Amino acid sequence: xxxxxxxxxxxxxxxxxxxxxxxxxxxxxxxxxxxxxxxxxxxxxxxxxxxxxxxxxxxxxxxxxxxxxxxxxxxxxxxxxxxxxxxxxxxxxxxxxxxxxxxxxxxxxxxxxxxxxxxxxxxxxxxxxxxxxxxxxxxxxxxxxxxxxxxxxxxxxxxxxxxxxxxxxxxxxxxxxxxxxxxxxxxxxxxxxxxxxxxxxxxxxxxxxxxxxxxxxxxxxxxxxxxxxxxxxxxxxxxxxxxxxxxxxxxxxxxxxxxxxxxxxxxxxxxxxxxxxxxxxxxxxxxxxxxxxxxxxxxxxxxxxxxxxxxxxxxxxxxxxxxxxxxxxxxxxxxxxxxxxxxxxxxxxxxxxxxxxxxxxxxxxxxxxxxxxxxxxxxxxxxxxxxxxxxxxxxxxxxxxxxxx
Numbered sequence: 080x081x082x083x084x085x086x087x088x089x090x091x092x093x094x095x096x097x098x099x100x101x102x103x104x105x106x107x108x109x110x111x112x113x114x115x116x117x118x119x120x121x122x123x124x125x126x127x128x129x130x131x132x133x134x135x136x137x138x139x140x141x142x143x144x145x146x147x148x149x150x151x152x153x154x155x156x157x158x159x160x161x162x163x164x165x166x167x168x169x170x171x172x173x174x175x176x177x178x179x180x181x182x183x184x185x186x187x188x189x190x191x192x193x194x195x196x197x198x199x200x201x202x203x204x205x206x207x208x209x210x211x212x213x214x215x216x217x218x219x220x221x222x223x224x225x226x227x228x229x230x231x232x233x234x235x236x237x238x239x240x241x242x243x244x245x246x247x248x249x250x251x252x253x254x255x256x257x258x259x260x261x262x263x264x265x266x267x268x269x270x271x272x273x274x275x276x277x278x279x280x281x282x283x284x285x286x287x288x289x290x291x292x293x294x295x296x297x298x299x300x301x302x303x304x305x306x307x308x309x310x311x312x313x314x315x316x317x318x319x320x321x322x323x324x325x326x327x328x329x330x331x332x333x334x335x336x337x338x339x340x341x342x343x344x345x346x347x348x349x350x351x352x353x354x355x356x357x358x359x360x361x362x363x364x365x366x367x368x369x370x371x372x373x374x375x376x377x378x379x380x381x382x383x384x385x386x387x388x389x390x391x392x393x394x395x396x397x398x399x400x401x402x403x404x405x406x407x408x409x410x411x412x413x414x415x416x417x418x419x420x421x422x423x424x425x426x427x428x429x430x431x432x433x434x435x436x437x438x439x440x441x442x443x444x445x446x447x448x449x450x451x452x453x454x455x456x457x458x459x460x461x462x463x464x465x466x467x468x469x470x471x472x473x474x475x476x477x478x479x480x481x482x483x484x
Contacts, residue, residue: 085172087115088180095181098188098234101280109287114180116230116283117187118168123227127220128158131194134216138201138209146200153193161186184234191238194220195245202249202258210253217242221268225276230283235276239269300374302352303359311373311381315433318383319426328387330425332396333440334362336378336403337418337452346413353409354417361402366395381437389425389457396421396455404453418453420444429458 089111090096099114132154139151164186168178194217201213224238246265250258298310306314318329336358343351355378362372362382371383382399384392403419422444430436439458447456 085115085118085169086111086175087118087168087172088178089114090180090184092181095184098184098237099180099231101230101232101284102277105284106288106291108291109284112287113230113280113284117180117183117228117234118165118172120227123223124161124165127190127223127227128161130216131190131197131220132158134212135197138197138212142204142206142209146204150193150197150200153196154190157186157190157193161190184231187228187234188237188241191220191224191241194242198243199245199249199252202246203252205253210249214246217246218268221272225272225279229276229279232273232276232280236269236273239272243269300359303356303374305359305363305380306371306373308373308375311371311375311383312433314371314373314383315436318385319431319433328426330384330386330389330392330423331436331440332382332384332392332399332455333422333424333437333444334380334382334399335420335444335448337420338415339378339417342415342417346409346411346415350409350411350413353411354407354415357407357409358403362399365398365402381440389423392423392425393455393457396423400453400455420447420452421455422447422458423455424458 090099099117101110101113105113132151135147135151135154139147141147161183164179164183168180168183171178198210198213198217201209204210220242221239224242225235228235228238243265246261250261298306298313300307315331336354339351339354342354355374358378358380359372359374362380366372366382367385369385371381373381373383375381382395384395386392399421400419403417406414406416408414422440422442424430424436424439424443426436429439443456443458446459447454450456
């Protein structure tokens with residue numbers, strides 16, 4: 080799997096979409112990752128291009144006929160075109176622009192067809208040195224084709240067919256009975272290598288899915304299933320970068336339960352966990368699908384509201400407080416009364432990076448707690464100053480304790 084962070088465009092033409100499709104359903108992100116694999120392995124690309132151009136050049140010098148010279152020219156043009164398209168694709172991918180994936184795929188097929196053309200004319204020429212050289216070269220290229228492109232097994236099958244398929248008419252033109260064995264060899268070779276590409280593709284997709292699930296679990300709170308701090312930071316950064324709906328304006332609600340500790344003390348930690356799960360589920364139900372809900376640990380939650388209008392965030396804060404101040408029934412039958420204090424910050428007014436936004440919202444939360452709880456406060460310079468004083472006071476107290484010790 081690619082590790083350079085580059086994202087190459089999905090093919091748009093019908094034929095290239097079919098060639099790049101693995102043949103079974105995969106998620107959009109994995110489909111995009113599979114396309115990226117087609118641009119990898121520069122060493123395999125270089126080895127294949129150098130090999131086929133060298134073979135074509137040698138045979139053009141040995142037999143300077145129109146067919147062999149034309150094959151050499153065709154190899155040079157196709158290989159140079161593939162190189163140019165790959166360089167352009169990498170440059171555009173780094174700039175997050177669309178890449179010429181359709182052309183890249185078609186040139187790959189054209190290159191394999193050119194290899195097959197060389198095999199066909201060599202067998203038909205009756206020059207067994209030329210025929211041996213091109214057949215060995217073509218067979219060697221099949222391994223590279225499979226290794227480099229198995230993220231698109233249909234493309235592998237097409238390229239293998241184009242590169243060794245001309246062996247069949249070439250053998251017929253050679254009129255050499257001993258070579259008729261290739262009529263059996265070539266189909267078996269084609270089916271074996273194409274089948275290997277499909278199996279490797281399924282293994283690759285399984286690895287991609289496992290990695291995606293592992294990455295997702297690493298960004299999830301195990302108790303509530305909500306995003307954890309790492310997942311929240313990623314979501315905030317994506318919105319600040321404009322990667323989500325192209326909007327950089329949104330609101331952050333920093334939530335803290337009021338009266339959670341008495342629930343733990345009275346009913347036990349299991350009941351406290353159930354309460355946190357209920358709160359997380361309630362938050363997911365009342366926010367829009369585009370919003371993000373996260374649990375930072377303990378009884379602290381964060382809601383990222385995609386709607387840029389601050390009035391929407393304030394109204395949501397009122398709604399959350401209304402729900403959280405109503406009695407909540409725990410699975411064991413007990414009913415508890417809690418509340419919710421909320422600090423609200425808006426991007427980019429109160430911060431242009433995740434940490435500053437969370438700090439501004441946390442400062443507003445501290446102000447809400449100081450104002451009697453079960454209310455919301457909007458971030459302000461005064462709230463930030465109060466939070467800084469709180470932090471400074473905590474650091475001073477810690478230093479005093481350390482000095483006394």
